[in-house]
Amino acid sequence: MPEVFIQLNDLPDEIFIYILKKLTNLQVLYSLLGVSKRLNRIVYGSIFTNHLTLLRSISNDSIYPLSNRILDRFCLHILPEIHHKIKWLNLESCSIERILRATNYPSLNALGLYNIRQEMNPPCFTDVILSNDTLRKQISFLVIQITDDEESINCSAHIFTKIFTVFTNLKYLNMNESFISQSLSFYISP
Template sequence: MSRSNMHIFDLPDEILLLILKKLNNIDILYSLLDVNNRRFDNLAQENIFTNNLKFDSIDDISLISRFCSDILPRIHCYIKSFTFHPSFVERILLANKYPNLTEVKIIHFQQDFFSKYFTIRAIFEVQITNLILVNDDPYEMGDSFKNYTTNIYAHILRFFKNLKKLNVDSSHESYPSLSICDLSLNTFSSSTLTHLYINVNTLDDCLYLLDGRLQQLTTLSVNVDIIDDSSTIVHSMVNFHR
Protein backbone atom coordinates (compact mmCIF):
# COMPACT_ATOMS: atom_id res chain seq x y z
CA MET A 1 0.00 0.00 0.00
CA SER A 2 1.52 3.34 -1.02
CA ARG A 3 1.63 6.19 1.41
CA SER A 4 -0.43 8.35 -0.90
CA ASN A 5 -3.32 5.92 -0.62
CA MET A 6 -3.21 5.40 3.14
CA HIS A 7 -6.26 6.59 5.06
CA ILE A 8 -6.83 6.77 8.80
CA PHE A 9 -9.41 4.01 8.45
CA ASP A 10 -6.63 1.73 7.19
CA LEU A 11 -4.84 1.87 10.55
CA PRO A 12 -5.44 -1.00 13.00
CA ASP A 13 -7.36 -0.26 16.20
CA GLU A 14 -4.19 -0.57 18.28
CA ILE A 15 -2.52 2.27 16.37
CA LEU A 16 -5.65 4.42 16.43
CA LEU A 17 -5.86 3.99 20.20
CA LEU A 18 -2.24 5.08 20.61
CA ILE A 19 -3.04 8.23 18.64
CA LEU A 20 -6.29 8.95 20.47
CA LYS A 21 -4.63 8.54 23.87
CA LYS A 22 -2.61 11.66 23.11
CA LEU A 23 -5.80 13.71 22.84
CA ASN A 24 -8.23 15.07 25.41
CA ASN A 25 -10.90 12.46 26.12
CA ILE A 26 -13.66 15.10 26.23
CA ASP A 27 -12.74 16.10 22.67
CA ILE A 28 -12.66 12.46 21.62
CA LEU A 29 -16.11 11.71 23.00
CA TYR A 30 -17.55 14.90 21.55
CA SER A 31 -16.04 14.28 18.11
CA LEU A 32 -16.30 10.52 17.65
CA LEU A 33 -19.52 9.40 19.33
CA ASP A 34 -22.59 9.44 17.07
CA VAL A 35 -20.71 10.32 13.87
CA ASN A 36 -22.15 7.42 11.87
CA ASN A 37 -18.96 5.41 12.12
CA ARG A 38 -19.33 2.30 14.24
CA ARG A 39 -15.60 1.71 14.52
CA PHE A 40 -14.87 5.19 15.89
CA ASP A 41 -17.95 4.93 18.05
CA ASN A 42 -16.63 1.75 19.67
CA LEU A 43 -13.13 3.16 20.12
CA ALA A 44 -14.48 6.27 21.82
CA GLN A 45 -16.23 4.08 24.39
CA GLU A 46 -13.01 2.42 25.57
CA ASN A 47 -12.56 2.71 29.34
CA ILE A 48 -9.54 4.97 28.99
CA PHE A 49 -11.81 7.65 27.50
CA THR A 50 -14.93 7.14 29.61
CA ASN A 51 -13.74 6.38 33.16
CA ASN A 52 -12.53 9.87 34.09
CA LEU A 53 -14.27 12.93 32.67
CA LYS A 54 -12.78 16.36 33.30
CA PHE A 55 -14.94 19.38 32.56
CA ASP A 56 -12.77 21.80 34.53
CA SER A 57 -11.52 23.79 31.54
CA ILE A 58 -14.80 23.81 29.59
CA ASP A 59 -16.93 26.93 29.26
CA ASP A 60 -18.79 26.01 26.08
CA ILE A 61 -22.48 25.66 26.98
CA SER A 62 -23.31 23.91 23.71
CA LEU A 63 -20.66 21.26 24.42
CA ILE A 64 -22.07 20.66 27.91
CA SER A 65 -25.58 20.47 26.47
CA ARG A 66 -24.58 17.81 23.96
CA PHE A 67 -22.81 15.79 26.63
CA CYS A 68 -25.87 15.90 28.88
CA SER A 69 -28.38 15.04 26.16
CA ASP A 70 -26.46 12.58 23.98
CA ILE A 71 -23.10 11.44 25.32
CA LEU A 72 -23.50 10.91 29.08
CA PRO A 73 -26.60 8.71 28.63
CA ARG A 74 -24.50 6.39 26.46
CA ILE A 75 -21.46 6.09 28.74
CA HIS A 76 -22.96 6.71 32.19
CA CYS A 77 -22.27 3.16 33.38
CA TYR A 78 -18.54 3.51 32.70
CA ILE A 79 -17.91 6.81 34.48
CA LYS A 80 -15.89 6.50 37.70
CA SER A 81 -14.66 10.05 38.18
CA PHE A 82 -15.92 13.56 37.43
CA THR A 83 -14.07 16.88 37.55
CA PHE A 84 -16.24 19.92 37.09
CA HIS A 85 -17.00 23.56 37.78
CA PRO A 86 -19.94 24.18 40.16
CA SER A 87 -21.95 25.92 37.44
CA PHE A 88 -22.26 22.64 35.49
CA VAL A 89 -22.77 20.27 38.40
CA GLU A 90 -26.55 20.20 38.43
CA ARG A 91 -26.89 19.61 34.69
CA ILE A 92 -24.29 16.87 34.66
CA LEU A 93 -25.47 15.03 37.77
CA LEU A 94 -29.10 15.11 36.67
CA ALA A 95 -28.30 14.01 33.11
CA ASN A 96 -28.27 10.36 34.16
CA LYS A 97 -27.50 7.85 36.88
CA TYR A 98 -23.84 6.97 37.41
CA PRO A 99 -23.72 3.60 39.17
CA ASN A 100 -19.91 3.38 39.17
CA LEU A 101 -19.11 6.98 40.08
CA THR A 102 -16.89 7.03 43.19
CA GLU A 103 -14.69 10.13 42.79
CA VAL A 104 -15.59 13.78 42.37
CA LYS A 105 -13.27 16.76 42.01
CA ILE A 106 -14.83 20.21 42.31
CA ILE A 107 -12.89 23.25 41.19
CA HIS A 108 -13.77 26.76 42.41
CA PHE A 109 -15.50 25.20 45.40
CA GLN A 110 -17.35 27.59 47.73
CA GLN A 111 -19.22 26.97 50.94
CA ASP A 112 -22.74 27.14 49.49
CA PHE A 113 -22.00 24.27 47.10
CA PHE A 114 -23.36 21.28 49.04
CA SER A 115 -26.64 22.89 50.02
CA LYS A 116 -27.26 23.68 46.34
CA TYR A 117 -26.14 20.60 44.49
CA PHE A 118 -25.27 17.28 46.08
CA THR A 119 -28.55 16.90 47.92
CA ILE A 120 -30.30 16.58 44.54
CA ARG A 121 -29.10 12.98 44.35
CA ALA A 122 -29.13 11.26 47.72
CA ILE A 123 -27.42 8.21 46.21
CA PHE A 124 -24.14 10.15 46.14
CA GLU A 125 -24.13 9.98 49.94
CA VAL A 126 -23.07 6.34 49.75
CA GLN A 127 -21.39 6.20 46.31
CA ILE A 128 -18.67 8.81 46.65
CA THR A 129 -15.50 7.52 48.32
CA ASN A 130 -12.97 10.08 47.03
CA LEU A 131 -13.60 13.83 47.21
CA ILE A 132 -11.21 16.53 45.99
CA LEU A 133 -12.02 20.19 46.58
CA VAL A 134 -10.15 23.11 45.04
CA ASN A 135 -11.32 25.66 47.58
CA ASP A 136 -12.01 29.22 46.43
CA ASP A 137 -13.35 30.52 49.75
CA PRO A 138 -11.24 33.36 51.21
CA TYR A 139 -8.82 32.79 54.07
CA GLU A 140 -10.07 34.70 57.13
CA MET A 141 -8.64 34.89 60.62
CA GLY A 142 -10.62 34.48 63.83
CA ASP A 143 -13.57 32.39 64.95
CA SER A 144 -14.70 31.93 61.34
CA PHE A 145 -12.38 28.90 61.08
CA LYS A 146 -14.45 26.99 63.62
CA ASN A 147 -17.68 28.03 61.92
CA TYR A 148 -16.31 26.93 58.58
CA THR A 149 -15.16 23.62 60.05
CA THR A 150 -18.59 22.96 61.54
CA ASN A 151 -20.60 24.07 58.51
CA ILE A 152 -18.41 22.69 55.72
CA TYR A 153 -15.74 20.16 56.70
CA ALA A 154 -17.80 18.40 59.35
CA HIS A 155 -20.83 18.45 57.07
CA ILE A 156 -18.82 16.71 54.34
CA LEU A 157 -17.95 13.81 56.66
CA ARG A 158 -21.56 13.52 57.80
CA PHE A 159 -23.00 13.67 54.29
CA PHE A 160 -20.69 11.19 52.53
CA LYS A 161 -21.29 7.99 54.47
CA ASN A 162 -18.49 5.98 52.82
CA LEU A 163 -15.89 8.68 52.21
CA LYS A 164 -12.34 7.28 52.28
CA LYS A 165 -10.23 10.10 50.85
CA LEU A 166 -10.69 13.83 51.36
CA ASN A 167 -8.28 16.22 49.69
CA VAL A 168 -8.74 19.98 50.12
CA ASP A 169 -6.49 22.20 48.05
CA SER A 170 -6.66 25.73 46.69
CA SER A 171 -5.89 27.64 43.54
CA HIS A 172 -4.86 30.53 45.79
CA GLU A 173 -2.24 30.76 48.52
CA SER A 174 -4.60 29.60 51.25
CA TYR A 175 -8.18 28.78 52.14
CA PRO A 176 -10.19 28.47 55.41
CA SER A 177 -8.26 26.00 57.55
CA LEU A 178 -9.64 23.14 59.60
CA SER A 179 -9.99 24.13 63.26
CA ILE A 180 -11.32 21.52 65.69
CA CYS A 181 -9.82 22.66 69.02
CA ASP A 182 -12.57 23.11 71.62
CA LEU A 183 -15.13 21.46 69.36
CA SER A 184 -16.80 18.21 70.37
CA LEU A 185 -15.14 14.91 69.43
CA ASN A 186 -17.86 14.03 66.92
CA THR A 187 -17.87 17.42 65.15
CA PHE A 188 -15.29 16.20 62.62
CA SER A 189 -15.30 12.41 62.84
CA SER A 190 -15.51 9.41 60.55
CA SER A 191 -15.41 5.63 60.74
CA THR A 192 -14.46 5.29 57.04
CA LEU A 193 -11.93 8.03 56.19
CA THR A 194 -8.44 6.62 55.49
CA HIS A 195 -6.70 9.56 53.73
CA LEU A 196 -6.89 13.24 54.68
CA TYR A 197 -5.06 16.13 52.99
CA ILE A 198 -5.96 19.54 54.40
CA ASN A 199 -4.73 22.79 55.94
CA VAL A 200 -5.13 23.10 59.72
CA ASN A 201 -5.11 26.29 61.74
CA THR A 202 -2.74 25.28 64.56
CA LEU A 203 -0.51 22.39 65.57
CA ASP A 204 -3.10 21.49 68.20
CA ASP A 205 -5.67 21.03 65.44
CA CYS A 206 -3.30 18.58 63.76
CA LEU A 207 -2.82 16.61 66.97
CA TYR A 208 -6.55 16.52 67.66
CA LEU A 209 -6.99 14.71 64.36
CA LEU A 210 -5.11 11.80 65.93
CA ASP A 211 -7.32 11.47 68.99
CA GLY A 212 -9.42 8.63 67.57
CA ARG A 213 -12.13 10.65 65.85
CA LEU A 214 -10.90 9.32 62.47
CA GLN A 215 -10.94 5.63 63.28
CA GLN A 216 -9.56 4.25 60.00
CA LEU A 217 -7.07 7.02 59.18
CA THR A 218 -3.83 5.73 57.65
CA THR A 219 -2.54 8.79 55.80
CA LEU A 220 -2.56 12.36 57.10
CA SER A 221 -0.96 15.27 55.24
CA VAL A 222 -1.42 18.77 56.63
CA ASN A 223 -0.10 22.30 56.30
CA VAL A 224 -0.13 24.07 59.65
CA ASP A 225 -0.89 27.80 59.58
CA ILE A 226 0.34 28.58 63.11
CA ILE A 227 2.95 26.70 65.14
CA ASP A 228 3.01 28.18 68.63
CA ASP A 229 5.35 27.00 71.41
CA SER A 230 2.54 27.56 73.89
CA SER A 231 0.26 25.02 72.20
CA THR A 232 -0.86 22.33 74.60
CA ILE A 233 -2.97 19.24 74.31
CA VAL A 234 -5.01 18.67 77.44
CA HIS A 235 -6.64 15.34 76.60
CA SER A 236 -5.14 11.89 76.11
CA MET A 237 -3.92 10.90 72.68
CA VAL A 238 -4.24 7.52 71.01
CA ASN A 239 -1.22 5.77 69.52
CA PHE A 240 -1.01 6.31 65.76
CA HIS A 241 0.62 3.24 64.23
CA ARG A 242 -1.00 2.36 60.91
Protein backbone atom coordinates in the same frame (compact mmCIF):
# COMPACT_ATOMS: atom_id res chain seq x y z
CA MET B 1 8.04 4.68 -6.87
CA PRO B 2 4.39 3.96 -6.03
CA GLU B 3 2.47 6.40 -3.89
CA VAL B 4 1.57 5.14 -0.43
CA PHE B 5 -1.63 6.60 0.90
CA ILE B 6 -2.92 5.38 4.23
CA GLN B 7 -6.18 6.67 5.59
CA LEU B 8 -6.87 7.06 9.27
CA ASN B 9 -9.45 4.33 8.97
CA ASP B 10 -6.73 1.89 7.83
CA LEU B 11 -4.83 2.14 11.12
CA PRO B 12 -5.09 -0.70 13.62
CA ASP B 13 -7.13 0.07 16.76
CA GLU B 14 -4.00 0.10 18.96
CA ILE B 15 -2.34 2.87 16.95
CA PHE B 16 -5.60 4.78 16.66
CA ILE B 17 -6.07 4.61 20.47
CA TYR B 18 -2.46 5.76 20.96
CA ILE B 19 -3.19 8.81 18.81
CA LEU B 20 -6.50 9.54 20.58
CA LYS B 21 -4.82 9.36 24.00
CA LYS B 22 -2.96 12.55 23.04
CA LEU B 23 -6.34 14.30 23.33
CA THR B 24 -8.44 14.75 26.47
CA ASN B 25 -11.33 12.37 27.05
CA LEU B 26 -13.63 15.39 26.69
CA GLN B 27 -12.22 16.13 23.21
CA VAL B 28 -12.44 12.50 22.12
CA LEU B 29 -16.03 12.01 23.26
CA TYR B 30 -17.27 15.38 22.00
CA SER B 31 -15.58 15.13 18.61
CA LEU B 32 -15.76 11.47 17.69
CA LEU B 33 -18.82 9.90 19.33
CA GLY B 34 -21.36 9.09 16.65
CA VAL B 35 -18.97 9.47 13.70
CA SER B 36 -18.78 5.76 12.80
CA LYS B 37 -19.38 2.34 14.35
CA ARG B 38 -15.64 1.71 14.64
CA LEU B 39 -15.00 5.04 16.36
CA ASN B 40 -17.95 4.47 18.69
CA ARG B 41 -16.53 1.09 19.71
CA ILE B 42 -13.14 2.67 20.47
CA VAL B 43 -14.51 5.83 22.12
CA TYR B 44 -16.94 3.83 24.31
CA GLY B 45 -13.97 1.96 25.79
CA SER B 46 -13.04 2.47 29.42
CA ILE B 47 -9.91 4.40 28.39
CA PHE B 48 -12.11 7.35 27.40
CA THR B 49 -15.16 6.92 29.66
CA ASN B 50 -13.92 6.02 33.18
CA HIS B 51 -12.48 9.41 34.14
CA LEU B 52 -14.07 12.57 32.71
CA THR B 53 -12.96 16.14 33.26
CA LEU B 54 -15.86 18.35 32.26
CA LEU B 55 -14.23 21.76 32.66
CA ARG B 56 -11.67 23.93 30.90
CA SER B 57 -8.25 24.34 32.46
CA ILE B 58 -5.89 27.05 31.28
CA SER B 59 -2.11 26.79 31.60
CA ASN B 60 -2.02 29.34 34.44
CA ASP B 61 -4.09 26.96 36.63
CA SER B 62 -7.31 28.84 35.95
CA ILE B 63 -10.44 26.73 35.67
CA TYR B 64 -13.53 27.70 33.68
CA PRO B 65 -16.86 26.03 32.91
CA LEU B 66 -17.52 24.45 29.53
CA SER B 67 -19.55 26.40 27.01
CA ASN B 68 -23.32 25.84 27.02
CA ARG B 69 -23.10 24.18 23.59
CA ILE B 70 -20.62 21.57 24.85
CA LEU B 71 -22.53 21.08 28.11
CA ASP B 72 -25.78 20.59 26.18
CA ARG B 73 -24.27 17.85 24.05
CA PHE B 74 -22.76 16.09 27.06
CA CYS B 75 -25.85 16.36 29.26
CA LEU B 76 -28.39 15.47 26.58
CA HIS B 77 -26.52 12.87 24.51
CA ILE B 78 -23.09 11.72 25.66
CA LEU B 79 -23.50 11.25 29.44
CA PRO B 80 -26.76 9.27 29.14
CA GLU B 81 -25.01 6.89 26.74
CA ILE B 82 -21.91 6.28 28.88
CA HIS B 83 -23.25 6.94 32.41
CA HIS B 84 -22.75 3.35 33.57
CA LYS B 85 -19.02 3.46 32.72
CA ILE B 86 -18.12 6.71 34.49
CA LYS B 87 -16.12 6.19 37.70
CA TRP B 88 -14.69 9.69 38.23
CA LEU B 89 -16.02 13.13 37.32
CA ASN B 90 -14.12 16.43 37.60
CA LEU B 91 -16.62 19.30 37.53
CA GLU B 92 -16.52 23.08 37.67
CA SER B 93 -18.86 24.70 40.22
CA CYS B 94 -21.18 26.32 37.64
CA SER B 95 -22.03 23.00 36.00
CA ILE B 96 -22.02 20.54 38.93
CA GLU B 97 -25.76 20.41 39.41
CA ARG B 98 -26.57 20.27 35.69
CA ILE B 99 -24.16 17.40 35.02
CA LEU B 100 -25.18 15.38 38.08
CA ARG B 101 -28.86 15.77 37.15
CA ALA B 102 -28.27 14.72 33.51
CA THR B 103 -28.38 11.00 34.35
CA ASN B 104 -27.64 8.53 37.12
CA TYR B 105 -24.08 7.30 37.59
CA PRO B 106 -24.14 3.76 39.02
CA SER B 107 -20.34 3.31 38.87
CA LEU B 108 -19.35 6.80 40.05
CA ASN B 109 -17.16 6.64 43.17
CA ALA B 110 -15.03 9.78 42.82
CA LEU B 111 -15.71 13.48 42.37
CA GLY B 112 -13.42 16.42 41.76
CA LEU B 113 -15.19 19.73 42.45
CA TYR B 114 -13.44 22.91 41.37
CA ASN B 115 -13.94 26.68 41.88
CA ILE B 116 -16.05 26.15 44.99
CA ARG B 117 -16.99 29.44 46.67
CA GLN B 118 -18.52 30.12 50.09
CA GLU B 119 -21.40 32.16 48.75
CA MET B 120 -22.55 29.10 46.81
CA ASN B 121 -23.07 27.15 50.05
CA PRO B 122 -21.11 24.95 48.10
CA PRO B 123 -22.89 23.49 45.12
CA CYS B 124 -21.51 20.01 45.74
CA PHE B 125 -24.01 19.78 48.58
CA THR B 126 -27.04 20.98 46.70
CA ASP B 127 -30.26 19.05 46.37
CA VAL B 128 -28.86 16.80 43.66
CA ILE B 129 -26.49 15.04 46.09
CA LEU B 130 -28.47 15.52 49.28
CA SER B 131 -31.55 13.95 47.68
CA ASN B 132 -29.64 11.06 46.09
CA ASP B 133 -28.85 8.60 48.85
CA THR B 134 -27.14 6.21 46.42
CA LEU B 135 -24.77 8.91 45.15
CA ARG B 136 -23.97 10.03 48.70
CA LYS B 137 -22.99 6.46 49.61
CA GLN B 138 -21.10 5.78 46.36
CA ILE B 139 -18.58 8.61 46.65
CA SER B 140 -15.42 7.39 48.38
CA PHE B 141 -12.92 9.78 46.74
CA LEU B 142 -13.46 13.53 46.86
CA VAL B 143 -11.27 16.39 45.66
CA ILE B 144 -12.37 19.96 46.36
CA GLN B 145 -10.62 23.08 45.13
CA ILE B 146 -11.80 26.25 46.82
CA THR B 147 -11.33 29.56 45.04
CA ASP B 148 -8.63 31.75 46.53
CA ASP B 149 -10.45 34.59 48.20
CA GLU B 150 -10.61 35.67 51.83
CA GLU B 151 -14.24 34.65 52.31
CA SER B 152 -13.77 31.17 50.85
CA ILE B 153 -10.64 30.41 52.84
CA ASN B 154 -12.58 31.08 56.04
CA CYS B 155 -15.33 28.59 55.12
CA SER B 156 -13.26 25.40 55.57
CA ALA B 157 -14.93 24.34 58.83
CA HIS B 158 -18.37 24.69 57.22
CA ILE B 159 -17.33 22.65 54.21
CA PHE B 160 -15.71 19.92 56.35
CA THR B 161 -18.89 19.57 58.37
CA LYS B 162 -20.93 19.18 55.20
CA ILE B 163 -18.47 16.73 53.63
CA PHE B 164 -18.43 14.34 56.56
CA THR B 165 -22.19 14.56 56.98
CA VAL B 166 -23.05 14.02 53.32
CA PHE B 167 -20.45 11.52 52.08
CA THR B 168 -20.87 8.60 54.47
CA ASN B 169 -18.36 6.26 52.75
CA LEU B 170 -15.59 8.77 52.14
CA LYS B 171 -12.12 7.18 52.20
CA TYR B 172 -10.06 9.85 50.48
CA LEU B 173 -10.36 13.62 50.70
CA ASN B 174 -8.11 16.20 49.10
CA MET B 175 -9.12 19.73 49.88
CA ASN B 176 -7.05 22.40 48.24
CA GLU B 177 -7.97 25.95 49.15
CA SER B 178 -6.09 27.24 46.14
CA PHE B 179 -3.32 26.19 43.86
CA ILE B 180 -0.95 28.39 45.86
CA SER B 181 -1.98 27.93 49.48
CA GLN B 182 -1.67 24.82 51.63
CA SER B 183 -3.78 21.77 50.98
CA LEU B 184 -5.24 19.05 53.16
CA SER B 185 -5.38 15.43 52.16
CA PHE B 186 -6.20 12.22 53.99
CA TYR B 187 -6.78 8.59 53.16
CA ILE B 188 -8.53 6.00 55.32
CA SER B 189 -7.09 2.58 54.64
CA PRO B 190 -9.47 -0.41 54.68
